[in-house]
Amino acid sequence: MPYDPALVRPMREEVTRLGARELHTVADVDNVLANHTGTALVFVNSVCGCAAGNARPALAQALANPVRPSAVFTVFAGQDVDATARARSYFGEYQPSSPSMALMRDGEVVFMMHRHMIEGRDPEAIVADLTAAFEQYCGAPVRD
Amino acid sequence: MSGHVFHPGHHELHGITVVVTTHDNRTLVGRFDHEDARGIHLLDTGIHDPATSSASREDYLRRTLKFGVKPEHPRLIVPAAQVTAITPLREIAIS
Numbered sequence: 001m002p003y004d005p006a007l008v009r010p011m012r013e014e015v016t017r018l019g020a021r022e023l024h025t026v027a028d029v030d031n032v033l034a035n036h037t038g039t040a041l042v043f044v045n046s047v048c049g050c051a052a053g054n055a056r057p058a059l060a061q062a063l064a065n066p067v068r069p070s071a072v073f074t075v076f077a078g079q080d081v082d083a084t085a086r087a088r089s090y091f092g093e094y095q096p097s098s099p100s101m102a103l104m105r106d107g108e109v110v111f112m113m114h115r116h117m118i119e120g121r122d123p124e125a126i127v128a129d130l131t132a133a134f135e136q137y138c139g140a141p142v143r144d
Numbered sequence: 145m146s147g148h149v150f151h152p153g154h155h156e157l158h159g160i161t162v163v164v165t166t167h168d169n170r171t172l173v174g175r176f177d178h179e180d181a182r183g184i185h186l187l188d189t190g191i192h193d194p195a196t197s198s199a200s201r202e203d204y205l206r207r208t209l210k211f212g213v214k215p216e217h218p219r220l221i222v223p224a225a226q227v228t229a230i231t232p233l234r235e236i237a238i239s
Binding site for chain 1: 158159160161175188211212213214215232233234
């Protein structure tokens with residue numbers, strides 16, 4: 001059963017205030033992820049204090065990096081159930097977990113931060129992994 | 145362990161994705177919920193059983209680290225007497 005929306009609202013706002021576009025429906029997801037070009041980060045939000053309590057601050061710090069995805073989207077696991085399942089359908093072989101973060105480039109997942117890479121770690125360690133992925137995959141392409 | 149437990153009173157591994165090895169050489173990967181007299185309660189667990197799997201344990205863990213835990217069992221209880229080791233998945237190093 002989903003949590004009380006009033007309880008979850010601050011957790012949503014902690015992400016949307018970073019500029020992440022929240023996707024509530026299957027149509028929302030398809031509208032932005034189908035045929036998406038360029039880089040995008042999909043943050044699968046969660047009420048789980050064990051992991052999401054560190055994931056959201058880490059996301060905020062990582063998005064302050066000069067090199068970052070051109071778009072940031074978020075779905076909320078356990079709340080927007082259909083939208084979350086639809087978003088995961090774009091993640092290929094990657095298994096579901098929440099919270100998690102999928103870095104996509106031209107529609108393909110190029111880096112996945114699973115829940116097990118978040119839980120029990122300090123935000124700074126999570127930020128380091130995220131920014132390394134941003135630097136690797138979100139920089140300008142090298143032209144001959 | 146960094147000690148980040150946001151649920152006071154819970155087991156220190158509560159919410160952590162762990163690798164559980166058993167006496168019969170099965171490897172279970174799931175989210176540790178709690179432990180009681182019945183055993184260790186795991187959530188969203190995947191299992192590697194060398195008796196039935198063509199993949200080695202190392203290959204199973206390598207794939208799990210990259211692609212995540214395949215949640216074959218929403219809830220599972222492992223009797224404590226069967227357990228030989230419990231290790232957070234993030235601490236597993238596969239060359």
